[in-house]
Amino acid sequence: MKYTIDKQEKYTLLRLHEEKMDSSVAPNLKSEMVTLHAEGVRNIVLDLTEVKYTDSSGLSALLVGNRIFQEDGGIFILTRLSDHTMKLIKISQLDSVLNILPSVEEAIDAVFMHEIEKDMKDGE
Numbered sequence: 001m002k003y004t005i006d007k008q009e010k011y012t013l014l015r016l017h018e019e020k021m022d023s024s025v026a027p028n029l030k031s032e033m034v035t036l037h038a039e040g041v042r043n044i045v046l047d048l049t050e051v052k053y054t055d056s057s058g059l060s061a062l063l064v065g066n067r068i069f070q071e072d073g074g075i076f077i078l079t080r081l082s083d084h085t086m087k088l089i090k091i092s093q094l095d096s097v098l099n100i101l102p103s104v105e106e107a108i109d110a111v112f113m114h115e116i117e118k119d120m121k122d123g124e
Helices: 026-038 056-071 083-091 104-123
Strands: 003-007 012-016 043-047 075-079 099-101
Touching: 003 026, 012 026, 026 056, 043 056, 043 104, 056 075, 056 083, 075 104, 099 104
Parallel strands: 012 043, 043 075, 075 099
Antiparallel strands: 003 012
């Protein structure tokens, strides 16, 4: 699996450099997200710019990522999805479960908003 990781203070940007998010990539993606989570990463922005095709195992990896980061009060955001991936997510009715934003910049803004809201709740 080809990918790059950009770790920032409040979030980690994970860019997948694969055309297909299928059974050949999904297990590695899952394990990478579990590893990042174990290292203390709480917020992930997953940039899928290069992914043109996704199958059910790819969706499964996204759901695993969503679950593990939200369990700890973090946020898992998908960005720059292909039409095919977006259509699959909508058909599966996961568009109401997953956080999907059109650009990396908007995803990063959403992470900061999430952190501010969390800090306000913790302060109450």
